[in-house]
Every structure is written in structure tokens, then in C-alpha cells.
Amino acid sequence: MNKHAGRRDLVVAFDMDGTLLNGRLVFALADRCNVREQVISMMSKSNMYGYEKSSAIARLWKGLSRDDLLEALYSIPLSRNARETVEALKGYGYAVGMISDSYDLAVEHLASILGMDFGIANRLVYDSSGILTGELVMPLGWERIGCRCMNSVCKRFQLESIADRLGISMDCTVAVGDSDNDICMLEQAGVSIAYRPKSLAVRGKAMHVIDDLYDVVDILQDNIHHY
Numbered sequence: 001m002n003k004h005a006g007r008r009d010l011v012v013a014f015d016m017d018g019t020l021l022n023g024r025l026v027f028a029l030a031d032r033c034n035v036r037e038q039v040i041s042m043m044s045k046s047n048m049y050g051y052e053k054s055s056a057i058a059r060l061w062k063g064l065s066r067d068d069l070l071e072a073l074y075s076i077p078l079s080r081n082a083r084e085t086v087e088a089l090k091g092y093g094y095a096v097g098m099i100s101d102s103y104d105l106a107v108e109h110l111a112s113i114l115g116m117d118f119g120i121a122n123r124l125v126y127d128s129s130g131i132l133t134g135e136l137v138m139p140l141g142w143e144r145i146g147c148r149c150m151n152s153v154c155k156r157f158q159l160e161s162i163a164d165r166l167g168i169s170m171d172c173t174v175a176v177g178d179s180d181n182d183i184c185m186l187e188q189a190g191v192s193i194a195y196r197p198k199s200l201a202v203r204g205k206a207m208h209v210i211d212d213l214y215d216v217v218d219i220l221q222d223n224i225h226h227y
């Protein structure tokens, strides 16, 4: 039996792109398809909601195969200490996983490599030959809880659902992210951590700002008496 089994009532949710991965899957895919400019311009559109952008960007991947997607994933290095951090957190008995607005194939693959307990993402649709159709099945969730994020994956909804499923309060949740799409989960988590935040908004929403993922372990060790 794990000597820290008593701490299983803590859940740590990581973002993938820019947090566990030192890069973004959509850019790795865009570079393979020579559409980086298009992706950047779609991402910066102010007249589209997040989920509309995700849906539009996914259409660019029509015709790619699972292998294309995995090769793009493999081209992105893990962030420094990503593996060590997840290993340490799991060693303490915490439930550790990923809540990402990237794609299921990549998120499940990375979650499996890192030995994580859960991986939540958008689902890509394939035709009968295993080729992407460009469609995206988005979990959403903001419409159910009144979150204003309007993203393809409402990370707050997902974090709340996981906590609910594990029967723990939101005080015992930890969120780690770097971008604006992480804000709604950072706002609700018991402990919010911004890893190399990409905007002032993200930095401002987090209780802790870190430059090394392993700081997550140290922060939780310092805070453990609260749980």
C-alpha cells in the first residue's frame, strides 16, 4: 500500500500545450501543412468565440492521418521536469491528469506516456480509412455552468466534474496552466499555478507563478497541512 494513500483526495490538472509540452500541437501540425499564418490569424480573431476558433482550426487537418498527428506530437519536446513532476505527484498518491483543448489522440497518448490518471480533450473525427474529416467533437461545458470562457473545452467544468466524480471539494483541486484558456479552471481551483504565463491575465489569476514545473511539487508540499 502506498504510504501516502491518505492523500488520494487531491487532484492535480495540467494543461498540455505550453505547460507539459514545450510547444503547441496546433503549430506543429500547421508547420507540417504550411498553414501557420492561417492558424495564427484564426487564433487572433476577436469576433469568434474560442470554440468557433477550435472548430475552424480543426478543419485545416482534414486529410491527415493518425500517424501525421502523432509525428507532430513527437516533434514537440516535453517541458523541463514534466516527467519528474508527474512522477513525484503520483508518488504522493494524488490523482494527476490533463485537461486540454487540444486533441484526444495526442492527449491520451501523452497521458499514457506520463502514466496519468485522466486526459480530457476535443475528439477528432476520422473516416473509415483512419483519415481526419476535419470535424471536431467538442466537450464544451460552459453552457452547463454559466462559465464565460466559451472554449471548446471548459476547463472549469471538467475540473469540477472530476472533483465531483472523486467526491472531493474544489479546495482539494490544483490547476496548472499557462494560457487564457486555462483561466476559468485557475479561478476555481483550490490551488492555482501559472507556469510561464503567456499573458498578464493568466499571471493575475494564479496564486503561484512558476518557471519550473517541479515547483508544483514544492508548492503542494508547503501547502499540504491545509488538506
Ligand SMILES: [Zn+2]
Residues within 6 Å of the ligand: 142, 147, 148, 149, 150, 151, 153, 154, 155, 156, 157, 184, 185
Ligand atoms: Zn470555462
